[in-house]
Amino acid sequence: MVVDDNFYMSLAISEAWKYQLLTYPNPAVGAVVLKNDELLSIQAHKCAGEAHAEVLALKEAYLKKYPNDLLSKIVDVFEIHDYLEFNTKDFFEDCTIYVSLEPCNHLGKTPSCAKLLEKLKIKRLVISCKDDNKKASGGSKILKDKGIEVKYSCMEKEGKSLLYPFLQWSKKSFVFFKMAQTLNGAINGGKISGKQTLKYIHSLRNKIDLLCIGGNTVRQDKPVLDTRYIKDGINPDILIYSKQKSFDKSIALFNVLNRNVYINDNLDKLDNSNFVMIEGGYNLLEVLKNKIDYVILLITPEMKYGLNYISKMKLNFEIIYEHYIEDDKIVYLKIIK
Amino acid sequence: MVVDDNFYMSLAISEAWKYQLLTYPNPAVGAVVLKNDELLSIQAHKCAGEAHAEVLALKEAYLKKYPNDLLSKIVDVFEIHDYLEFNTKDFFEDCTIYVSLEPCNHLGKTPSCAKLLEKLKIKRLVISCKDDNKKASGGSKILKDKGIEVKYSCMEKEGKSLLYPFLQWSKKSFVFFKMAQTLNGAINGGKISGKQTLKYIHSLRNKIDLLCIGGNTVRQDKPVLDTRYIKDGINPDILIYSKQKSFDKSIALFNVLNRNVYINDNLDKLDNSNFVMIEGGYNLLEVLKNKIDYVILLITPEMKYGLNYISKMKLNFEIIYEHYIEDDKIVYLKIIK
Helix, strand or coil, X not given: CCCCHHHHHHHHHHHHXXXXXXXXXXXXXXXXXXXXXXXXXXXXXXXXXXXXXXXXXXXXXXXXXXXXXXXXXXXXXXXXXXXXXXXXXXXXXXXXXXEEECCCCCCCCXXXXXXXHHHHCCCEEXXXXXXCCCCCCCHHHHHHHCCCXXXXXXXXXXXXXXXXXXXXXXXXXXXXXXXXXXXXXXXXXXXXXXXXXXXHHHHHHHHXXXXXXEHHHHHHHCCCCCCCCCCCCCCCEEEEECCCCCCCCCCHHHHCCCCCEEEECCCHHXXXXXXXXXXXXXXXXXXXXXXXXXXXXXXXXXXXXXXXXXXXXXXXXXXXXXXXXXXXXXXXXXXXX | CCCCHHHHHHHHXXXXXXXXXXXXXXXXXXXXXXXXXXXXXXXXXXXXXCCCHHHHHHHHHHHHHCCCCHHHHCCCHHHHXXXXXXXXXXXXXXXXXXXXXXXXXXXXXXXXXXXXXXXXXXXXXXXEECCCCCCCCCHHHHHHHCCCEEECCXXXXXXXXXXXXXXXXXXXXXXXXXXXXXXXXXXXXXXXXXXXXXXXXXXXXXXXXEEEEEHHXXXXXXXXXXXXXXXXXXXXXXXXXXXXXXCCCCCHHHHCCCCCEEEXXXXXXXXXXXXXXXXXXXXXXXXXXXXXXXXXXXXXXEECCCCCCCCCCCEEEEEEEEEEECCEEEEEXXXXX
């Protein structure tokens, strides 16, 4: 394997995928810091309102060399920016920063990353995707104008894949279909996923604007669809997609506080929400396939007889990314239309 | 993500997995070279008789700094050893070498790697697994005796997973079950895998001592089971596991040159072969599950209706490793018994 810019950018992109969707409404972004040729840090943006990927990577890089520095105690993002700017002397002047997305150029919930990199006089910036967002773009130009070397389009295909959900929800809406299955595609038989995977699902529910589910599943499984496995989670509004509008209102999902439940025989609500999760099985997947940006498959490593895909129509996918949560796999798929 | 010894060892181990089984009868081994703190190379042993992982990593590391050096032209493994020993001066004296398996201490098809590292006076050696093979072990002791820092057991669990097939075939036999399926577990419907995946399967067939297949599959699919997708491949001997011993001898597999075909209602032949591949579907998998070290699942990213697992018995797996071949996934599984 060749150790080059692509290699380091792919480390940044892989790290960012761990927090994909969880950064909503921000993009998932990863960053790497190299001092001369020494790899110092690999970081990712984790949650909107918290520090951006490049800032976390700068912080970790500095602490790798000075583990007992006061910086280790600082968590407030404005304070981290300030500390890096005024207390790290010329530490970053021989550093290359890899970022999957062009550093932001505006003061939002956090200060501008481009301005920080400019002040730190970094040696070189490598970017996968340019930021086309009007508010935040132009970050790399500031650095170029200051004579800092900037390389664009490094691992751009992979960088764009990482950015895709953000581009969708910024434009209109991002809709993903979540399904849990065994290795051989069986989707029934109670809880399929492990505890950490359930936590992950609840973390996603905490972020989305709307959770869509089929009427039959509601009647059969009587789900709660809340966020009880995480702390202080917000329970999402529910759209039950169903022709028959009468439901037993003692079903748990109707009795969750601070939640709206809509029962509709159309999907207009999907278009009016920025970030939508659909939970269902193969039938709903086939019905809604043209509405879906991603399928997120949670796969448990077992084989068993059970409910499986029975449509005569083949569905083709591109595997966008995958990783693990404990023993379960999580696979991000795009339907090839 | 923390950049430490574990991180670099995991790069070495990941690289080695790309050649898992293809190094037979040698172990799959990966290596990384760090000069001071600069990552220079990530390499793996690729084929028995060719250079070992650490030697390829040393070569690539040197060429990273001196790309036009004469070394780039040298492919013979004895010549690489000699060249590294006599022409690289003190280049490696500030280097840390990560190897997933203790460097070998004997002259086999290639010279001793431990002796080479000793002569290069490397700064530090990090090993995942010690080599318990009587012939080759003791490599790290030579280096320690020379005052070189040696660290053991780095990512040992992952290193042992990588080494497992080698340990099995060295002791007695390593048996893996290969199955191709869609994302939802359908295994029928002609060629499931892509072209590169088929090449990979043929590369495995080229290495194994015996290919085992069920009698029904032979009758229904009339397979060739040869190695036509690769150059100069050896066509493996075949064991047809079948109660009924009569077969239509015009079926292609019987007419491949330089091949023995055995038809047995027992599996004794598996125990007498070091490296065995079983090709089959869910039925054979369940029948032979206690004979199998690994299941190798080749997964094509589509969903379709088709033959699936129908036993009432659940099979539980540990996912050992997985990677991609073009658009297909390859997953190494161990049955949890």
